[in-house]
Amino acid sequence: MRFDWQWDFAWEILPRLLAATLNTLLAAGIGYAIAVVLGLVLALAQRTPWKPLTFIVREAVEFIRSTPLVLQIFFVFYVGPQFGIRLSPWTAGMIAIGLHYSAYLSEVxxxxxxxxxxxxxxxxxxxxxxxxxxxxxxxxxxxxxxxxAGMGNYLVGIFKDTPMLSVIGVADVIFLAISLPAAGLVRLFEGFVRRKMGM
Amino acid sequence: MDHGDYPLELPEGDRPMVRFMNVTKRYGSLTVLDNLCLDVAEGEMVTVIGPSGSGKTTVLRMLMTLETINGGIIYVDGKPLTHMERNGRLVPADERHLRKMRSSIGMCFQHFNLFPHMTALQNCMEGPVQVLGLPKAEARARSEELLEMVGMIEKKDQHPSRLSGGQQQRVAIARALAMRPKVMLFDEVTSALDPEVIGEVTNVIRRLVGEHNLTMLMVTHQMGFARDISDRVCFFYRGKIEEQGPPDQLFGNPQRERTQQFLSAVKEAD
Amino acid sequence: MSIWEFLQTYGARIIDGTLVTAAQFVLATLVAVTAALAAALGKLSRNLAVRGLAVTYIELFRGTSLLVQLYWIFFVLPLFGITLDKFTAGFLSVGLNIGAYGAEIVRGAIQxxxxxxxxxAYALSMSPARRMRRIILPQALVLMLPPWGNLLIELLKGTALVSLISVADLMFQAKQINASTFLSAQAFGTALVVYYLLARFLITPAMRRLERVMAQRLGRA
Known part of the structure; x- marks a missing residue:
């Protein structure tokens, strides 16, 4: 199998790639900031003498920790509109990541x-x-x-998880080209091949 | 006796600095203190001795309100510590009442419990500034004076991890005194120390007894020290005071068999 | 639409998806345990090539994200002539990813x-292989089970990503139902609850039980 690398196309999409990358990294950064603060709140809430609160927060943390992030991202993004809250993919992604990691950070x-x-x-x-x-x-x-140390691990984890935001379109598929180099290349190549062959 | 039946305040003329009345403490089915009655007069130095598990440390911890009590009542300076007045009756104290009452009590611990992220001076200033609301300059002057007294002024900017056990304990004493308590509690303050530095801590306590009119309650394993500086020694056995009296009498001529056994066992170990 | 009506209408699809998720979970677990054991022993091996291979695997799969690995295995491997169907690519990716984390657990427990x-064991002149199999691994197993319990929850969560290469698992079904009905809260909410129930009331108790059984076998309980 052989592919042609097309520089002009690569240059053409570069600004979009950069913008998408920046956006997603920002979502990850803000998501982490949310997690750092909310995590502390969740940790402290589990130490109050008021047992029902402790119990509810404990269960909520367990729930968030044992369900998939990608599903939580979908949930936050799609459920809002049902109740009249429209979130941009960017905001939804930020909230989902922040919430997910706050549960982990609360344990730290x-x-x-x-x-x-x-x-x-x-x-x-x-x-x-x-x-x-x-x-x-x-x-x-x-x-x-x-x-x-634990906080650092989860910061790395957040950056590893940001490509997941592509599922609700924080970045378009092209974003995957940069965050998932190989897979992205294949997709780009597929595009080129199709275009060339008129598919 | 229901706690509603205890006096709201001790009458004038019968107001020891500390009074335990029928105090009982249980952990599950284990009774650590059984109907304890004990008075400590103002300015008095009372030492508590006894085998481990006899409840002696619990006495101090209840007075510091680190432990709740299951029965009876404790008065400090004539006012109820473990209870408070509501509609003319005594009810178990809430956190606010405890905070108010705690301010007249200071405590030093076996393992010092200095704050590791603060220097010696910051440890001493923490309470006066944050709790008493003293201006920083005043808290600093007070703390430096006390560090001077315990011989730690040169080390005031060191963190606890850079200090020996004896030095840490001396800072801890200064920290407790900086709150100007009426009652000081010493809980086995020399037990975690290497033998060669015990003297520097006991000397500080000796000075306190000599120069200040503090009421003190001390738990220790050092019989010689207890005999030297106490006004009164209480021997605890199985959650009760088995025998108490002036040190010369208790150490020199113990009346009860348990006391004799304990003292001779301690002497043999020395 | 009430949640009961929703379940009556779409319950069958949710169950289908759950079964696919369960299959992915079981197969990925087998892959993960095998890979973890092999990589851990490889990393402890004296053979430089074996050790290098094990370290490369562990670092590569721990250093990148599961989503990247999934896309690699599904989209890129075909370029090198290895074509996997999406179901196999799914559990293989998840298993290999979790296996890399598991390898560190296994190694830690062995050490x-x-x-x-x-x-x-040496004094009984056992061969290294026999020593590992008869003496060391059984004791290491007891030590490594609790962290494996957490890792299997991560694995279950990881399987949700296979929906992105169109494996018809629970996540995929929830997405499909959402796309055709816009009943987002019901569709995604139900899926969240199912994942939670699987993790909390199936995997965790099963691992606890395994821990007890293994501890008893070693005479520690």
Missing amino acids: YRAGIEAVPKGQWEACRALNMSTRDTYLRIVIPQALPPSV | AVPKGQWEA
Whole structure:
């Protein structure tokens, strides 16, 4: 099998490729930012003394973690309009990724918080610190450093998952050409071959 | 006795700094403290000794409100600690009440529990600034004075990981004192230390006893130290005070068989 | 349309899709376990070529995303004369992807078996292969089962991507129903719930049970 690489076509689509890539990377970046913050909220919500909240959040995290991201992306994108909320593919993708990874990050934070020694909590009590200060000034600063490795892994994971956004058309198929080099090339080639052969 | 029957406040003239009345603590089916009654007078130094599992540490932890109690009541400075008044009756204390009452109590722990991400000075300033709302300059002056007293002023900018156990414990004492508590609790503060640095911590406590009018409650395994500095020693056995008295009497002429057994066992181990 | 009417109308297709997903799951699991075991042993091998091959596989499949791998295996391999039907390409991709992660788990578990066990087997003059099979792997198995439980959930989720090469799995059916009816909440919602039920009430309990059985066999329970 032989293909002809057509430079003029490649140049022609380059701006579109770049724009699509930028858009998707931005969605991933913002999605991650959502996940970093929402994950902490989910982790802290599981530590409130109010049991029903703890239970609901725990189950929600389990649910998000055990269902496929690609399905969640579809769900967020298509279900909104049914209730009158129209989301652009970009927004939907961002929300889905943010939600999905916030469940994972909440587990990272949870482990980090649980690893803070009991003595630290007791020292805060002995100094009569409020719950808010205990978390903000003592517990979270100690829980974050050990969480960084896990947070980094999931950042890599998000970038690996961004091609999935193509399923709802955040980037058109051409985006796949850059994020999935080989597969994309095949598609481009297919296009060329078809065009040349008048198919 | 229902907790509604305890006085809302101890009467003038009968107001020890700390009073345990019929305090009971259970973990599941295990009773750690059984109807404990104990008074500590203002400025008094009371040491609690006893075999492990006798409930002695629990006494301090309840007073610091790290543990809830299952029965009885604790008063601090005449006011109920574990309970609060509602419509003229005592009900179990809520977090707000506990926070208000806790401010008069300070505690030092076996494992120091310094905040690892803060320097010695920051550890001492944390409570005064965040909890008491002191201006930074004032909190700093107070903290430096206390670090000076415990002999740690040169190390004030070090993080705990750079300090020895004895040094960490001295910073922890300064940190607790910076809150200006009326009652100080020492929970086996020398148990995690290497033998050669125990002296530097006990010397600080000795100075406190000599120079300040603090009420102190201490759990320790160091009998010699307890004998030196206590006004009174309580020997705990199976969740009860088996025997108590002035140190010379309790160590020199113990009346109860359990006390004699414990003291001779400790002496043999030395 | 109520959810009950929806299920009455489209339940059969949901079930068809679920069965395809289950088949993909089982086959991909077989691929993943085989690949993980081979790659882990390869990475621990003294033979440089074998080790290189194992490391390449692991890094390649862990370093890129499953979607890329799926497209490669389905669209690119044919260029090299290897043509796979979409069903096979599907479970093969998912299995190989998860297998690369599994390899690290297997390797970690093998290396976590105490040194004394290796030495004891050596002292009995067992051959390396017999030592691995009779002494080390059974003990490593107990250690690696809990992380495998999590990995199998990831695998189940991974199978949803095969719908993108038109394997008629649960995800694919949900998409089809959505496209023809616009009942998005019902279609995707039902699929989400089915995946959740499979993960939470089938895979997780099964793995827990396997953990107990294996622990008992080793006399640890």
